[in-house]
Amino acid sequence: QEAEKEIRDVTSLMQDISNHLVQQRQAAGEIAQSLEGIAQTSSKDSEAISALLDVSEKGGAQLTEMLNDLAALELRNKVAHLAKSDHMVWRRRLAEMLVGRAKLNPNELADHHSCRLxxxxxxxxxxxxxxxxxxxxxxxxxxxxxxxxxxxxxxxNDGNFDAAVDAIAKIEKPSLEVQRLLDELTTL
Known part of the structure; x- marks a missing residue:
């Protein structure tokens, strides 16, 4: 009976995480659309990003807590699930940088070998x-x-806001591909 309860608890946690990931994915999509629009206008439009980040942050703290709980468990395909969330958080941090909510040092950012994935x-x-x-x-x-x-x-950091927005907009396509490929791998 204790094993059944643990399975139900893990299943419930996974469902909650899945729901939050859907919300974060939608918010990330909205941020990406906003970034594309901003890239075509000017650096004065960062208020649009800020408003979208408010939406994204709404569930961010709760999602982070649940992901930490998930990381502590031994589950099949855990890393793939966590990596999907990590990449959405990465994109959000870049958007936060554009509106002054986060400072990112390019020399301290992880390359594609150093992150969890x-x-x-x-x-x-x-x-x-x-x-x-x-x-x-x-x-x-x-x-x-x-x-x-x-x-x-x-x-x-070099003061080239418009080029930074363009670089972030270039993340959308490969990021969606990473998400899609991870979705495939979670079925193994």
């Missing part, structure tokens, strides 16, 4: 993953997400 990817020995097309395809878009994010932080 990269460390997992580089250490995988399970042939189910290594031979899966989604796993093999993950490296390129994952590297692009980090490359453009680090570039955005560098440009922003």
């Amino acid at each position: 990269g460390k997992w990817y580089d250490a995988v020995s399970d042939e189910r993953y290594k031979n899966h097309p989604a796993f093999k395809a993950l490296v390129a878009p994952h590297a692009e997400v980090h490359k453009h994010g680090i570039e955005a932080a560098r440009l922003f």
